[in-house]
Amino acid sequence: MANNAAFEILYREYYVRVFGLCRRLLNSPQQAEDATQEVFMRAYKNFNKYKSEQPFWQWIAAIANHHCIDVLRKRTRSEALFGDEADELDQLEADNPGILEDVLSMENVALVNQAITQLPEKYRVPLVLAYFNQSSYDDIAAQLEISRNHVGVLVLRAKQQLRHLIEQQTPEPSQS
């Protein structure tokens, strides 16, 4: 009973954050809603295994990551969901859109978030895990079953793609 009450409190506390993570990983509010329920369901079943020394967010985010990645794998039906490291590295070196920092500003946060949703899964997922979830590259590599370098390449490619997308959506300054 006490566990139930504690879980209810944690559910209310972390629902929005877990939903946010699932929405970014799955890129679909509807699927994210289902995934969030599933994540909490799994958490509830395994709540007795949760050690209170560990931050709850870390624990439940790991469950969410695993579940969402499973969903993505089933959805994509591709063995190499995150591509080939060498190919990605070639593309990284070939593409030089400029520094992403130049096009970022607090005024275009919405634009950046919109652009993130348009990223292909193989770039969006590591980017979200690295910056929204603040997972380490090693943890991301373990979850995505790729190498740490591959994670780094995908994150950089994500930033390159973001730069392209933001540039496309930013109106050209008028010529005076």
Place this chain on the structure above:
Amino acid sequence: MSEERPTRPTRPTLLELSMLADGALSGAEAEALQARIESSVEQQAQLAGLRTTSEYLNTAMSMDTDSTMEIPKFSRPVSLRNFALANVATGLAIWLGQFLWKTIFGEMVLNAATWFTSIYLPDVYALSSAAVLYLITEGTAMLDTYLGLIVVTVAALAAVVVWWKRPRPHSSVNLCLCVCVALLAVMVVPAPASALEIRQDDDVIVIAATETIDDTLVVAAESVVVEGTITGSLIAVGQSIDIAGSVGGNVVTFAEDINIRGDVAGSVIGGSSAFSINGATINGDAWVAGESVTLGSGSSILKNATFAGESVSVEGTVTKDLTALCENVELNGTVGADLEAFAGRLRLLSNANVAGNVRFRTEDEDRLYRADSAQVGGTIEFLDMPDEMQPRNEYTELEFYLWQIAQLIGAFLVGWVLLTLVPSLGRLSIGAGVEGLKSAGVGLLALISVPIAALIIAITLIGIPIALILVGVWMLGLYLTQIVVGSAIGRMLMPENDSVPQTLIVGLLLVTVVVNLPFIGGIIGFVLMILGLGLLVQYLFRITTSQPAPAL
């Protein structure tokens, strides 16, 4: 001699810098890379830019969270065991509800109503004793009827208790036990003959002539028209009720205007401003109250009729007794047995035919009008009040003393069993001063509030069984007050005596004598009753809240 020139560190890649910015490199890797870019302002700036980008992305994504979103309710996972138990419990609850409704409402209420019509405002002791006698005489038949109810209730309670107290390591054993008990209960008791259908509308509900309802129908609407067939009972409330079809069970109806034109296989209970029965045949009894009550010509009540209201007009046939409580009674039809009228005026018109006696309770014989052609098979009696209400010196009658002895013995036997089973009840004391007043106050509150609560619950119709149970418990409580008070008084009189039967009989004897004293017996009886009720209520409150008993 060639001079060895120091090798220039290779330029770090963007990937390396990015991983450094994101803290993805190990300590040694990060240190080595830092050393390589230490002298390059351009690469330092690039690293700073990457770090800023990372921070920006983290912030941007955090800002894209809707903290105001509605959080859906969390549905806990349902285990197979809980699912099975929930199904069994739900099925049992529905089935038990239907069974309770049918048995308690369909039979018990009518039995009780029949019984109530035979008594006149008895005092609480007489009422309790009469109830006990009634249960003794009707007990066997009732036990047969309600055996199923008792079995299923016990089985359901047992299932709940077993489930509730299940030790977790043996949950599967308990599950099997619960299922077995539930199945046994279902097998022992036959399913109710009919179910319940509820219809509700703000406007009009019509049961068309072609429609047949195989259930008991509960209907609530501004206007209800029943032209079809209802095989079960009909419970109808609304502004206007018109029953032209046939009803296989009983009719219970409350409305502004009620008109029954069809056939009713059971009894009719109703209240209305204008209640009319026209061209209908009621196979059971009729208990009807209304401003005006009319039994039209061509209508028949094949058992007894009890009408109460401002004016009652009977042109049809009542096969057995007719009891009318109203200002004006007009009889222009047939009464198969006796007519008893508590009325301001009784008119036996030309077509009136009473096969039995006419008992007219009035102070003035002139208030009876009898047409020349009106027929009365028996005698016409003018009475002031019912026998039970007539002032008489009961102390001169042997029956009074025998009845008191019977009540005393009954109360003693019940009290002895009760105090043996629940010894803590025998330790209750009336107390003095504030404690005594408190007990009396609690008792008075319980005496008044419980019937009101039952009435409010009964108004919902669906709550009638609960209201009946509540009233039953209340009546039982009233009966037990004499035992509680008798026991307490007995112990006060014989503080050295620990014998429960001895103190109880002495206390009950004293209570019986005191409450039958002329003039003041009634008042003392009432005070003792509310004291006892207050003690009982406080006792129940204490054992449910586990509070220590106050020193009384």
